[in-house]
Amino acid sequence: MEKRLEVDIQLIVHATEDLEKILATFKEAFDIDREDFDMQNLTGHFENPIIMLHAKIKKKKAQFFVKKLVASIPREQINTIIEDLENRYDDSTLYLRIGKQSLVKGEIVLSDKEPVKIKIFTPIYKQADIEDTFTRLLTQGTI
Numbered sequence: 001m002e003k004r005l006e007v008d009i010q011l012i013v014h015a016t017e018d019l020e021k022i023l024a025t026f027k028e029a030f031d032i033d034r035e036d037f038d039m040q041n042l043t044g045h046f047e048n049p050i051i052m053l054h055a056k057i058k059k060k061k062a063q064f065f066v067k068k069l070v071a072s073i074p075r076e077q078i079n080t081i082i083e084d085l086e087n088r089y090d091d092s093t094l095y096l097r098i099g100k101q102s103l104v105k106g107e108i109v110l111s112d113k114e115p116v117k118i119k120i121f122t123p124i125y126k127q128a129d130i131e132d133t134f135t136r137l138l139t140q141g142t143i
Helices: 019-030 059-072 075-083 100-104 127-140
Strands: 006-014 037-043 049-058 093-099 115-121
Touching: 006 019, 006 059, 019 049, 019 059, 019 100, 049 059, 059 127, 075 127, 093 100, 100 115
Parallel strands: none
Antiparallel strands: 006 049, 006 115, 037 049, 093 115
8 A cells, every 4th residue: 555645736827828738738747637726816026917826636646646757757867856855855745846848848857947846745754764765756656
């Protein structure tokens, strides 16, 4: 039996970006439906409209997302994440940022510029197990 897994996804869509295209990308790449996202209309620094998208997925949908995500990240970037793992988790949550524009192009690339923020949570009760658990998740797509 796999451990409990929850994924939290957050991103900002600017007025110059195509919301429908971004939502279609999530559906095609990860089977995350429009209805899975909460949308919040906000105003940017220069009074421009922006939309905050937030999804919290659980159970099988979260497991599917993680497997697809890990399978899509290039091996050298997985190795980079693992080498820097102690800076990418807090307690039982792994933090990743991938490029929104590259995602729309069908690629998964780690990026801090206009990122899709991803938090992957699974309960880990022993501090000593955290890095092993997240390394297994990143290399095998399961925990």
